[in-house]
Amino acid sequence: MVSLNLEIPSEFYLEETRNGYTIPRKTKELWAVMLDLLAELDRVCKKHNLTYFANGGTLIGAVRHHGFIPWDDDLDVIMFRKDYDKLMEIGPEEFKHPYFLQNKYSEPNSSCFFAKIRNSNTTAFNSDELYSIMDYNKGVFIDIFPLDVVPSDPEEDKVFREEIKKKREKVIKTGRSAGIFSDTNNKRKRIIKSILCKLLSFKRKKNLPLFIKEFKEFEELCSRYKDINTGFLADVVYDADCKRFDAFDFADKIYLDFEFIKIPVIKGYHHHLTKLFGDYMKPVVYESHNSFYDTDKSYKYYI
Numbered sequence: 001m002v003s004l005n006l007e008i009p010s011e012f013y014l015e016e017t018r019n020g021y022t023i024p025r026k027t028k029e030l031w032a033v034m035l036d037l038l039a040e041l042d043r044v045c046k047k048h049n050l051t052y053f054a055n056g057g058t059l060i061g062a063v064r065h066h067g068f069i070p071w072d073d074d075l076d077v078i079m080f081r082k083d084y085d086k087l088m089e090i091g092p093e094e095f096k097h098p099y100f101l102q103n104k105y106s107e108p109n110s111s112c113f114f115a116k117i118r119n120s121n122t123t124a125f126n127s128d129e130l131y132s133i134m135d136y137n138k139g140v141f142i143d144i145f146p147l148d149v150v151p152s153d154p155e156e157d158k159v160f161r162e163e164i165k166k167k168r169e170k171v172i173k174t175g176r177s178a179g180i181f182s183d184t185n186n187k188r189k190r191i192i193k194s195i196l197c198k199l200l201s202f203k204r205k206k207n208l209p210l211f212i213k214e215f216k217e218f219e220e221l222c223s224r225y226k227d228i229n230t231g232f233l234a235d236v237v238y239d240a241d242c243k244r245f246d247a248f249d250f251a252d253k254i255y256l257d258f259e260f261i262k263i264p265v266i267k268g269y270h271h272h273l274t275k276l277f278g279d280y281m282k283p284v285v286y287e288s289h290n291s292f293y294d295t296d297k298s299y300k301y302y303i
Contacts (some may be wrong), residue, residue, distance in 0.1 A: 001295050002030050002098070004036040004122045009260055019283050021070040029295040030124075031068055033140040034075040035259060037099065037117045041077065041142070044094045050083040053253060054265045055145060060280055063269055067259040073288040075142040078235065080250075081223045082145040088115065098122075100137050105217045107136040108208055109180055112170075113237050116141040123294040123302055138299035145189055149225040150234045157232075157244070159226070164240040167218045174214045178207035180274075210248075243276060 013028045045052055054062050055078035061069040068075075079087065090103035098120040103109050110116075111129065118124075118139035125138055151157040215239050222236050233245040249268030266272060273280040294302075 002033070004032060005038040006032075006039040008032045008035070012260060016145070018065065021285070022068055026295075027130075030073060030140060030257070030293055033119050033122055033295050034142050035261065037119060037140070037142045038077070038263065039261070040077060040095065040099050041117055044087070045083075047094075047153075048086065048090060050079065050087055051253065052077045052079045052083065052144070052264065053250070054258070054263050055143075058258075058263075059265055059269060060273065060277070061266055062256040062258045062263060063272065063273065064281055066257045066285070069283075071285050071288065073293075076145065078145045078147050081148050081226045083221075084115070084144070087144070091115075093201070098139070100139065100143070101216065103138055104297050108178070108211060108215075109136040110157070111180075112143075113215075114146065115144040117144065121298050123297060124300040125292045125294070125299075125302075129289045129291075131145065132241075138294065138303070140293060141225065145235050146219075146222070147233050147245075147250070148222050148236050149228055149230055149247075150232050151225065151287065152230040152232055161236065161240045164218075164221060164236050167214075167221050168240065169212070171214045171218050174207065174211045178210065178211045245272060248300040250294050 012027055012032065015022065015024050015028070017023070038286050041052065044050070051077055053059070055076040057074070058068050058076045061067055061072060088101070088103055088105070090105075092106065095101045095117065098104075100118045101115060102118055102121050103115040104110065104113070118137045118141040120137055120139045122140040123138060124140040129138055219237070229247070231247050232249050233250060235242050236244075246268070249272040250266050252267040253264045254267050255262040
């Protein structure tokens with residue numbers, strides 16, 4: 001287990017059963033690294049007066065389990081666009097090794113459209129990364145999603161979402177020419193294409209500036225309404241078809257227990273989660289996200 005800045009109670013690492021689901025020490029160690037990453041994000045956000053909230057399964061975990069959902073292996077937060085953009089601006093200076101702020105500008109080869117904070121001394125490969133040899137940080141991470149304003153008029157919103165989808169497809173097409181995105185799920189083909197991209201590095205370097213330009217335009221499109229109060233928000237960077245969020249649910253934050261710390265959540269979490277999931281208090285077991293992780297060794301060891 002790598003050393004962490006956050007003080008972890010020794011009993012936290014003990015294997016236990018929650019909701020009939022056994023949580024082994026290995027998972028507890030993964031959770032510990034994520035909580036340490038969250039603590040570092042919290043330090044930077046408080047220093048610069050930036051707001052973030054628990055998101056998705058992490059929000060449900062805070063409300064329903066007062067910690068991680070027992071079968072979950074990731075941690076998600078979301079930020080208003082202006083705070084997210086500010087974090088991307090100051091991140092390179094604020095996050096020091098082993099912490100690393102990953103986005104399409106710090107590491108274009110990374111597979112996500114949103115940002116992550118990673119621990120460079122650890123390893124976490126998801127299914128898409130197992131058969132890729134592209135160079136980028138693959139340490140244990142937490143996800144950071146931008147929250148954008150979307151139109152109040154349903155028809156205008158529909159047109160806006162379609163525009164985002166088309167631009168996203170263009171970004172992916174340009175990214176493939178730079179070796180960033182794969183166009184196949186076949187293991188052997190993915191390996192071969194990754195190797196070819198490494199060998200044809202001159203071609204990749206030529207296409208990277210165009211990719212960055214396209215991605216910047218994509219972000220600008222998603223944040224088109226950032227200065228308008230429409231009453232609706234959405235995580236369109238992650239999914240252009242996602243449901244609209246009511247802005248009043250995000251008007252204020254409260255803190256809830258999460259394992260042995262407290263984390264910020266939206267004050268209107270009940271209305272928000274009910275709208276998204278219905279009876280969110282009823283546990284539903286799902287498969288984990290990470291295909292492989294190691295809290296003892298850096299991803300560089302495996303690459």
